[in-house]
Amino acid sequence: MAAKFRPYPGTRDFYPAEMEFRNWMFQTQREVCERYGYGEYQAPVLESTDLYRAKSSEEIVNEQLYTFTDRGDREVSIRPEMTPTLARMAVDRPASCLLPLRWFSIANFMRYERPGRGRLREFYQLNVDLLGAKGPGADAEILMIAVDLMRAYGASDDMFVVRISDRRLLDLWIGIDDREKLRRIGRLIDKKEKITEEAFAEELAKECEDPELESRVRSFLAMDNASLDRDPDEIVAHLKLEGQKADDLLAVLNHLIAVRLLLRKSGHEAAVLFDPAIVRGFDYYTGLVFEIYDTNPENRRAIFGGGRYDRLLGQFGKEDIPAVGFGMGDVTLEHFLEGHGLESSRTVSHRAFLTLMNNDLLGETLKLASELRSEGVHIEASLEATKKFGKQFELAEKKGFRYVLILGEDEAKAGTVIIKDLQTGSQHAETRHTVADYLKKR
Amino acid sequence: MAAKFRPYPGTRDFYPAEMEFRNWMFQTQREVCERYGYGEYQAPVLESTDLYRAKSSEEIVNEQLYTFTDRGDREVSIRPEMTPTLARMAVDRPASCLLPLRWFSIANFMRYERPGRGRLREFYQLNVDLLGAKGPGADAEILMIAVDLMRAYGASDDMFVVRISDRRLLDLWIGIDDREKLRRIGRLIDKKEKITEEAFAEELAKECEDPELESRVRSFLAMDNASLDRDPDEIVAHLKLEGQKADDLLAVLNHLIAVRLLLRKSGHEAAVLFDPAIVRGFDYYTGLVFEIYDTNPENRRAIFGGGRYDRLLGQFGKEDIPAVGFGMGDVTLEHFLEGHGLESSRTVSHRAFLTLMNNDLLGETLKLASELRSEGVHIEASLEATKKFGKQFELAEKKGFRYVLILGEDEAKAGTVIIKDLQTGSQHAETRHTVADYLKKR
Numbered sequence: 001m002a003a004k005f006r007p008y009p010g011t012r013d014f015y016p017a018e019m020e021f022r023n024w025m026f027q028t029q030r031e032v033c034e035r036y037g038y039g040e041y042q043a044p045v046l047e048s049t050d051l052y053r054a055k056s057s058e059e060i061v062n063e064q065l066y067t068f069t070d071r072g073d074r075e076v077s078i079r080p081e082m083t084p085t086l087a088r089m090a091v092d093r094p095a096s097c098l099l100p101l102r103w104f105s106i107a108n109f110m111r112y113e114r115p116g117r118g119r120l121r122e123f124y125q126l127n128v129d130l131l132g133a134k135g136p137g138a139d140a141e142i143l144m145i146a147v148d149l150m151r152a153y154g155a156s157d158d159m160f161v162v163r164i165s166d167r168r169l170l171d172l173w174i175g176i177d178d179r180e181k182l183r184r185i186g187r188l189i190d191k192k193e194k195i196t197e198e199a200f201a202e203e204l205a206k207e208c209e210d211p212e213l214e215s216r217v218r219s220f221l222a223m224d225n226a227s228l229d230r231d232p233d234e235i236v237a238h239l240k241l242e243g244q245k246a247d248d249l250l251a252v253l254n255h256l257i258a259v260r261l262l263l264r265k266s267g268h269e270a271a272v273l274f275d276p277a278i279v280r281g282f283d284y285y286t287g288l289v290f291e292i293y294d295t296n297p298e299n300r301r302a303i304f305g306g307g308r309y310d311r312l313l314g315q316f317g318k319e320d321i322p323a324v325g326f327g328m329g330d331v332t333l334e335h336f337l338e339g340h341g342l343e344s345s346r347t348v349s350h351r352a353f354l355t356l357m358n359n360d361l362l363g364e365t366l367k368l369a370s371e372l373r374s375e376g377v378h379i380e381a382s383l384e385a386t387k388k389f390g391k392q393f394e395l396a397e398k399k400g401f402r403y404v405l406i407l408g409e410d411e412a413k414a415g416t417v418i419i420k421d422l423q424t425g426s427q428h429a430e431t432r433h434t435v436a437d438y439l440k441k442r
Numbered sequence: 443m444a445a446k447f448r449p450y451p452g453t454r455d456f457y458p459a460e461m462e463f464r465n466w467m468f469q470t471q472r473e474v475c476e477r478y479g480y481g482e483y484q485a486p487v488l489e490s491t492d493l494y495r496a497k498s499s500e501e502i503v504n505e506q507l508y509t510f511t512d513r514g515d516r517e518v519s520i521r522p523e524m525t526p527t528l529a530r531m532a533v534d535r536p537a538s539c540l541l542p543l544r545w546f547s548i549a550n551f552m553r554y555e556r557p558g559r560g561r562l563r564e565f566y567q568l569n570v571d572l573l574g575a576k577g578p579g580a581d582a583e584i585l586m587i588a589v590d591l592m593r594a595y596g597a598s599d600d601m602f603v604v605r606i607s608d609r610r611l612l613d614l615w616i617g618i619d620d621r622e623k624l625r626r627i628g629r630l631i632d633k634k635e636k637i638t639e640e641a642f643a644e645e646l647a648k649e650c651e652d653p654e655l656e657s658r659v660r661s662f663l664a665m666d667n668a669s670l671d672r673d674p675d676e677i678v679a680h681l682k683l684e685g686q687k688a689d690d691l692l693a694v695l696n697h698l699i700a701v702r703l704l705l706r707k708s709g710h711e712a713a714v715l716f717d718p719a720i721v722r723g724f725d726y727y728t729g730l731v732f733e734i735y736d737t738n739p740e741n742r743r744a745i746f747g748g749g750r751y752d753r754l755l756g757q758f759g760k761e762d763i764p765a766v767g768f769g770m771g772d773v774t775l776e777h778f779l780e781g782h783g784l785e786s787s788r789t790v791s792h793r794a795f796l797t798l799m800n801n802d803l804l805g806e807t808l809k810l811a812s813e814l815r816s817e818g819v820h821i822e823a824s825l826e827a828t829k830k831f832g833k834q835f836e837l838a839e840k841k842g843f844r845y846v847l848i849l850g851e852d853e854a855k856a857g858t859v860i861i862k863d864l865q866t867g868s869q870h871a872e873t874r875h876t877v878a879d880y881l882k883k884r
Contacts, residue, residue: 005496005530005758008488008518013531015538016481016545023472023482030465034791035815037822039458040465044564045487045520045550046450046508054447066488068510071554076450078487078520088447089455096457098840102822103458108487112513122486137804137825144812265805266812316447349476362579363707370586370708373477380479380544383579398540 010113010121022124024346025333026106028152029126033104036145038128041105043085049075051084055315064111078110082127082327087316090131099132099321120331128306129325131313136258139288139308140266142324143259146292146306147268149328153337154345160303160336163275164290166256167307170279172249173220175241176213185217186279192221193277193300225273228257259288278305286310288324296339303336304328349378350439352403352419353396356382357389364412368405368432375436379405397422403439452555452563464566466788467775468548470594471568475546478587480570483547485527491517493526497757506553520552524569524769529758532573541574541763562773570748571767573755578700581730581750582708584766585701588734588748589710591770595779596787602745602778605717606732608698609749612721614691615662617683618655627659628721634663635719635742665718670699701730720747728752730766738781745778746770791820792881794845794861795838798824799831806854810847810874817878821847839864845881 007013014022030040049067052060066078079085082105090097106126113119128145130138143162150160170189171182184207192200208214219239227235232253236246256274263269280289287308294303306326314320337343352372356365362383369381380399382392396404406418406427417435420427430438449455456464472482491509494502508520521527524547532539548568555561570587572580585604592602612631613624626649634642650656661681669677674695678688698716705711722731729750736745748768756762779785794814798807804825811823822841824834838846848860848869859877862869872880 004533005490005493006534007530008486008490008516009514011486011488013486013534014484015531015535016483017538019482019484022484034820035818037793037795037820040461041458042456042461042464044450044453044455046453046552046564048447048450051447066510066512068508070508072451074450088449089457091446092448092455093457096459098837100825110488122488133825135826137798137808137823140808141823141825144808148815262805262808266808268812351479353479356579363704366579366582366586366704366708370710373590376477378476378479381579381583383542383575383583384577395540 008121010119012120012122021334021343021346022330024343025153025330025337026124026126029104029106029149029328032145032149032152033126033128035148036102036141038102038104038145041086041089041103042107043079043082043089043105045078045108046076047079047085047088049077051088052077052080055084055087055312056081060111064113066110066112079107080109080111082107082109082125083129083312084316086127086129087313090313090321091317097131100138101129101131103131104128124330126328127325128328129323131321131323133324134310134322136255136262138322138324139255139259140262140268142288142306142326143263143272143290144266144268146290146304146326147263147271150271150292154342155336155340157270159295159340160271160292161295162272162290162292163278164256164259164272164288165274165276165278166252166287167279167285167289168248168252168287169276170220172241172245172252173239174213174216175239175245181207183283187281189217189221189277190279190281220276223274223276225275228253228260228274232257255287280305280307284309284312290326294336294339296336299335299339301332303332350376350436350442351378351380351401352405352439353392353399353401354379354381354405354407355389355392355396356385357406357408358385361407361409361412365407368407368417371432372436372439377436377439393420393422403442405435450563452561454562454564463776463785463788464772466785467595467772467779468566468568471546471548471591471770474587474591474594475568475570477590478544478583480544480546480587483528483531483545484549485521485524485531485547487520487550488518489521489527489530491519493530494519494522497526497529497754498523502553506555508552508554521549522551522553524549524551524567525571525754526758528569528571529755532755532763533759539573542580543571543573545573546570566772568770569767570770571765573763573765575766576752576764578697578704580764580766581697581701582704582710584730584748584768585705585714585732586708586710588732588746588768589705589713592713592734596784597778597782599712601737601782602713602734603737604714604732604734605720606698606701606714606730607716607718607720608694608729609721609727609731610690610694610729611718612662614683614687614694615681615718616655616658617681617687623649625725629723631659631663631719632721632723662718665716667715667717670695670702670716674699697729722747722749726751726754732768736778736781738778741777741781743774745774792818792878792884793820793822793843794847794881795834795841795843796821796823796847796849797831797834797838798827799848799850800827803849803851803854807849810849810859813874814878814881819878819881835862835864845884847877 060080070076108122108124110122113121170186188203232250236250263272278289278291285307289307291302291305308324310322311320313323354369369379372379386392402423404420411417415432416429417432418427418429502522512518550566552564555563630645674692678692705714720731720733727749731749733744733747750766752764753762755765796811811821814821828834844865846862853859857874858871859874860869860871
């Protein structure tokens, strides 16, 4: 059959060079999360469609889900996100889920995105969640993990900024009771960075109608990182709030101040800024919200984000469980890492190409390969002699090897190996038991 | 919603304790394959159904495939096996696939298995393939990887046996032209281990009809590991074969002898035995076939197996590519590892539970946590003080921690930390910068 098959539209094949990069991305995530005592979990790629009907957004369920009926007449879907599965697992085996629960997973997801939006239909995402813990300590821990992840990739604190806010801040600041209007104002603020200032002003005036309301939104957006250094009582007094609303706003401001203080104390504050414009589009957030941005002006999209969602898990089980976490997609992360040249911070394994001078030497060559492998060197060995010995060097070069090993009859007898450096063209003999050390020192 | 969702039938959730085991299984596979210069690849979980129609077995396509029509009217399937994807990728980007090509992948697959067969609908499999290489060296390399995998899990050579044969051996030995009968005899031999001797004898007599043919099958099965120590010319002469058939049988025997010699030379022979009864059920094998068995009499199923399939890849691309490889499923491997208690050979990470004495100490506690994490210790930190301090010790114990760290005001001032060993009940103060070392030495 000569027909050429391609990967399914919107998905990617990962050839070894790409996979090595991904393994580095994922292994780094694993290491950072484990440092914080987070346990990794995984689940089937297929779930009952009802699980998503329960709570995923209508857009996901009606337009994006890969859903079908199985041979046993069950409605099933390829997972489009992890949170419903997390909730299902936490409810299903409570004995394995002592609170506070610290969990993470690295998994693939599928969504039927419309072509041309620059989105993929299969993507990978790290999900990190802390369940059953409230208070500034829990919010601070999630932010510490986010910062440590970026640092673990070799990013310095000036390459990224973590913008934090609290979802309740806008409602309390604006102080109106029309929840639909509040939600629309929130969405408008969420897209502020993506539209021109004029367009934002126009839409805001249209939405607010009342100039007093508009000026409240403007004063809300005028807050910046330094606002948290002010006395929160003064801020509340300045807004002329009283009673419960004043107490609530004060509590939110004090919470943010406490979170920032913990980040300072633990050495994670440098890249964190308070920014009231961070609201995040999803309705399920109930407190902290944050987004991590690339400081590279060429790449203005958020790399990833998250927040607190204390009322989501109750919809899957019997009761609400406080929860805070984030999801980190592979595509935006990859753009960040490539934009800053951070992929070169990977440690490269020691590797060499082992030639075969003639077929009679194959046994001795495989023996040498086994010795070197057991010493931790990655050896790709020639398994058949070529008519022209030089062909093997050409292949090694094409495959990107720098070091080529040669074992002739003389070397086999003398217990030596010739190491040729394809980059400099030089070669020298090394005693057999020092070859691994020699390669490891390069 | 109080409805309880369960994982899809025949699939598994992996909670952190199970996931830690799997990560060890998969990471070990990765390390062994990389030592041999194999590159890891990965592909989308969804493929065009036509890819499987092209070559997967009828059972897979008609009965086991998770297949559906997507929102763009494409017929798609969740992958049931890796080889079609491997072939697709190798044909699609030849520049990334210089021959000989050494590739492996660790992926999940779905098949709609009938319930009650003890099979799962979602399973994981390591696939290891060497493309574009013929000769005993290539076959030996694949067997070396299989042996090294078992050893990397801590298995000694007496815990498993690698039974090898050559798919052509039966045809040449029996010497009849009826290919359908040959195939049926092959399948009968394949299931010999699973039925009684009497049942086998009965089925064999019925299949062969001719006593002369039956005696040929018996003499074929009478071969054992020692047969390869005999002069292959004698074996061929004894069978009274002549001409091309004699030459072909001689070549196959010499090939097996050469493979075994290479395994001996490279230190991989101990667990490898020639066994003519290994034929493997799949029609696509063209040469070497092998299966790895547990020597534990409680577990008689093959753990995994593979072989040479020189004519399969041509069906996806323009020309045949010699290929040898194997697939190692997670379920049978897990049974083997548990049966021999090998999971305890995992290296366990250094971890401790960090208590919080009062909420004023949270900043200092998170600072200590950050210090210890940067030294490689996994720290789960309390983020809120409990009314009774002892509650935190109870939680640490339930979560399986042995070491609990205490940082009170006095310790914070003195630069010390109290380490309590929950196993022995003893505790002592350690200077702050030696805590990580202390924990690492346990």
